[in-house]
Amino acid sequence: xxxxxxxxFAAGLANGAFVIDVREPGEYRAGxxxxxxxxxxxxxxxxxxxxxxxxxxxxxxxxxNRSGRAAEHxxxxxxxxxxxxxxxxxxARAGCPVxxxxxxxxx
Numbered sequence: 669x670x671x672x673x674x675x676x677f678a679a680g681l682a683n684g685a686f687v688i689d690v691r692e693p694g695e696y697r698a699g700x701x702x703x704x705x706x707x708x709x710x711x712x713x714x715x716x717x718x719x720x721x722x723x724x725x726x727x728x729x730x731x732x733n734r735s736g737r738a739a740e741h742x743x744x745x746x747x748x749x750x751x752x753x754x755x756x757x758x759x760a761r762a763g764c765p766v767x768x769x770x771x772x773x774x775x
């Protein structure tokens with residue numbers, strides 16, 4: 669599944685987009701999109717529980733591989749899921765804000 673362009677994602681973030689990060693907790697703590705909720709791909713129920721049904725769900729990982737798999741799974745259960753091309757690594761390289769720390773925002 670092709671990921672959404674980083675500029676489209678940035679516009680979504682500016683409008684209060686719902687973002688999940690499907691990496692593992694240690695990866696999340698090392699750097700994530702501010703406001704992203706942790707929903708590790710290794711815990712399938714965490715990815716599905718609590719998603720909004722009225723707007724897109726942007727799916728993040730490190731580079732875009734896991735987010736594509738997670739978005740396919742979420743679409744299969746009816747979510748409007750969109751992987752973000754390049755993931756957190758591309759955002760960090762572009763100078764976009766990256767939050768660090770605990771997984772307090774877990775889904």
